[in-house]
Amino acid sequence: MSETVSLTVAQATVEFLAHQYSERDGVTQKLFAGALGIFGHGNVAGIGQALLQQETSALAAGETPGLPYVLARNEQAMVHTAVGYARQKDRLQTWVCTASVGPGSTNMLTGAALATINRIPVLLLPSGTFATRRSAPVLQELENFAAGDVTVNDAFRPLSTYFDRVSRAEQLPSALLSAMRVLTDPAQTGAVTLSLPQDVQAEAYDWPVELFADRTWHVARPPAEKSRIQAAADLIRGARRPMIVAGGGVHYSGAEDALAAFCEATGIPVGESQAGKGSLLHGHPQLMGAVGSTGTTAANALAREADLIIGIGTRWSDFTTASRTAFQAAGVRFINVNVANFDAGKQSGLAVVADAREALEDLTAALDGWSVDAAYRAEQGRLWAVWDAAVESAYQPGSEVTDALAPGKLTQGTVLGLVNELTDPRDVVLCAAGSMPGDLHKLWRVRDRRGYHVEYGYSCMGYEVPASIGIRLADETRDVFAMLGDGGYLMMPTELVTAVQERVKVVVVLVQNHGFHSIGSLSESLGSQRFGTRYRFRGTDSHRLDGDTLPVDLAANARSLGVTVIEVHSRDELAKAIRTAKDAPADGGPILIHVETDPLIHAPDSESWWDVPVSEVSTLDSTAAAYATYLQHRRQQRHHL
Ligand SMILES: Cc1ncc(C[n+]2csc(CCOP(=O)(O)OP(=O)(O)O)c2C)c(N)n1
Ligand SMILES: [Mg+2]
Numbered sequence: 001m002s003e004t005v006s007l008t009v010a011q012a013t014v015e016f017l018a019h020q021y022s023e024r025d026g027v028t029q030k031l032f033a034g035a036l037g038i039f040g041h042g043n044v045a046g047i048g049q050a051l052l053q054q055e056t057s058a059l060a061a062g063e064t065p066g067l068p069y070v071l072a073r074n075e076q077a078m079v080h081t082a083v084g085y086a087r088q089k090d091r092l093q094t095w096v097c098t099a100s101v102g103p104g105s106t107n108m109l110t111g112a113a114l115a116t117i118n119r120i121p122v123l124l125l126p127s128g129t130f131a132t133r134r135s136a137p138v139l140q141e142l143e144n145f146a147a148g149d150v151t152v153n154d155a156f157r158p159l160s161t162y163f164d165r166v167s168r169a170e171q172l173p174s175a176l177l178s179a180m181r182v183l184t185d186p187a188q189t190g191a192v193t194l195s196l197p198q199d200v201q202a203e204a205y206d207w208p209v210e211l212f213a214d215r216t217w218h219v220a221r222p223p224a225e226k227s228r229i230q231a232a233a234d235l236i237r238g239a240r241r242p243m244i245v246a247g248g249g250v251h252y253s254g255a256e257d258a259l260a261a262f263c264e265a266t267g268i269p270v271g272e273s274q275a276g277k278g279s280l281l282h283g284h285p286q287l288m289g290a291v292g293s294t295g296t297t298a299a300n301a302l303a304r305e306a307d308l309i310i311g312i313g314t315r316w317s318d319f320t321t322a323s324r325t326a327f328q329a330a331g332v333r334f335i336n337v338n339v340a341n342f343d344a345g346k347q348s349g350l351a352v353v354a355d356a357r358e359a360l361e362d363l364t365a366a367l368d369g370w371s372v373d374a375a376y377r378a379e380q381g382r383l384w385a386v387w388d389a390a391v392e393s394a395y396q397p398g399s400e401v402t403d404a405l406a407p408g409k410l411t412q413g414t415v416l417g418l419v420n421e422l423t424d425p426r427d428v429v430l431c432a433a434g435s436m437p438g439d440l441h442k443l444w445r446v447r448d449r450r451g452y453h454v455e456y457g458y459s460c461m462g463y464e465v466p467a468s469i470g471i472r473l474a475d476e477t478r479d480v481f482a483m484l485g486d487g488g489y490l491m492m493p494t495e496l497v498t499a500v501q502e503r504v505k506v507v508v509v510l511v512q513n514h515g516f517h518s519i520g521s522l523s524e525s526l527g528s529q530r531f532g533t534r535y536r537f538r539g540t541d542s543h544r545l546d547g548d549t550l551p552v553d554l555a556a557n558a559r560s561l562g563v564t565v566i567e568v569h570s571r572d573e574l575a576k577a578i579r580t581a582k583d584a585p586a587d588g589g590p591i592l593i594h595v596e597t598d599p600l601i602h603a604p605d606s607e608s609w610w611d612v613p614v615s616e617v618s619t620l621d622s623t624a625a626a627y628a629t630y631l632q633h634r635r636q637q638r639h640h641l
Helices: 009-017 047-060 076-086 110-119 154-157 169-183 198-202 226-235 248-252 257-264 297-305 354-368 376-393 412-422 434-445 464-474 488-490 495-502 518-527 555-562 571-583 621-636
Strands: 004-009 020-024 027-030 032-037 069-071 094-101 122-128 162-165 191-199 203-206 215-218 242-246 270-272 285-292 308-312 333-338 352-353 428-431 452-454 482-485 505-510 564-568 591-596
Touching: 004 009, 009 032, 009 047, 009 169, 009 198, 009 257, 032 047, 032 076, 047 076, 047 094, 047 571, 069 495, 076 094, 076 110, 076 122, 076 452, 076 464, 076 495, 094 248, 094 333, 094 354, 110 122, 110 154, 110 191, 110 215, 122 154, 122 198, 154 191, 154 297, 162 169, 162 621, 169 203, 169 215, 191 198, 203 495, 226 308, 226 333, 226 352, 226 354, 226 428, 242 297, 248 257, 248 354, 257 354, 285 297, 285 376, 285 434, 308 354, 333 354, 376 412, 376 434, 412 591, 428 434, 428 464, 434 482, 452 564, 464 482, 464 495, 464 505, 482 488, 482 495, 488 505, 495 564, 505 555, 555 591, 564 571, 571 591
Parallel strands: 020 215, 032 069, 032 094, 094 122, 122 191, 162 191, 242 270, 242 308, 270 285, 308 333, 333 352, 428 452, 428 482, 482 505, 505 591, 564 591
Antiparallel strands: 004 203, 020 027
């Protein structure tokens, strides 16, 4: 008989999680940095009691708890914190999120979707109602008229890359082991959900002690099959205008240096997706910057005529392909280097299922001595120079732009440019939704491989503040600058309080433009006249949202939460505020810089498109005109078969 120990399911879960490690390239680290949570019935006496018990005994022994607990303010937000952390750690470390029965748990659904779509590991522990049903229906329990075994936590199933419900204590070991396997699998990772019914959490069981031994999960770097590398090399040798599209997989695999070496040897230019931005650093001769709907004119011009596209670690989202209009050459072919065969098969590409770094090293060797011709390299240089000049004038607009601005307002390009210029290369810029992700994609000059963090898989308003905490906790040697719109701020300012509580230094640059610059422009381009995108009073006569600007004071709002706030009204004041934020103490808590911008000044055009359907019939001239333009763009859409 093996030795056993009596613990509740919750205590066993916490004990197990505290002993998990990930390992890649011989480097071992804890898989879970800690647990984020909000207690209510369902977890207060289960997981909550277990976390208390381990904190108490660790501190009494003069040790740090194996799974330190951090109280968050909103369950969706705490998943964002975990995602921010895990992405900054190249998916090798993450957090556990625990929530109470019902709304506490379903608040995590958006976070689950975000994690799975971005392929970022997080472990979610929603609480379930009684497995025994002995007091059913309990407070916050869903009663489904047609199915007795359904709970609100079933809503996690389509959003999780792995889901299990532990209805009996005996099921826990296999559930935990499967969860770890999926979290550390680079091809399958995402939100992993273990639903823990409230009675089961508190139930005791005699566990074999081996369950709680240290366990190390190897994060694989699968190499490509030799024949696929050979086939890919043959295709590349036969191409005249090949181009790389670098995605998030380049970062997660740590393949940046291998990519740079490959590009330098072959002269193949690189366009980057949002997650892949920073794959090559600003100034690299083959870097053509962002590609697709929010791309640079340089990358998009090359993409239009490329005869071979080599996707590396990309999901090929519509922003990256400009809704399948980016690649226009007749007979254009694709190679997809991806650790997930799901992505490697897209665009009818030649699938190279492998870790990005491994595959790039093999491809570099297979193409030894081969390069694109000198004219193609020179063309890249010319295209980039034109774009870089456009970036410079967005950073430093001329008087024809600045003279037209209302007093105290700046352009968004000025704000991005100053933050870029005055931060350290290693600092992290962060964003998720609004007009800024597109502007950052086009304009931000990335100077460190971990310096750019835009969540554009789910583009979730509200990600920014909680994720900035995760990023800072992941690496306290870097300052984090969260670029946040007023709409995004109003969606979820809650975690500023968590940053105050934990004394986490994050810098929020709040760009106040009184509504949705992004959706306003989109609306106008689709013939919908910016309807419902401005934050205005309802007009007493017009009955529409076209009255005066609302008297919101988000600076005062942030101050009331305990945040240090700096309000700026000029370029010089903004520069000073950024320097003050940089000089602020590392444990001084969050800082918010409040700046007003003009929403009608745009970043330079991408010469690209994004497919958003326009009404086919309408009584509005603006919509009818937009539909005609829409049809023209639709004609450019291609199947890659
Ligand atoms: C949770 C969520 N709801 C809605 C949207 C759709 N959406 C995208 S951008 C945007 C407006 C963002 O406004 P703001 O943060 O002020 O940024 P701005 O567009 O002004 O730059 C909306 C509503 C979204 N991305 N996420
Ligand atoms: Mg706004």
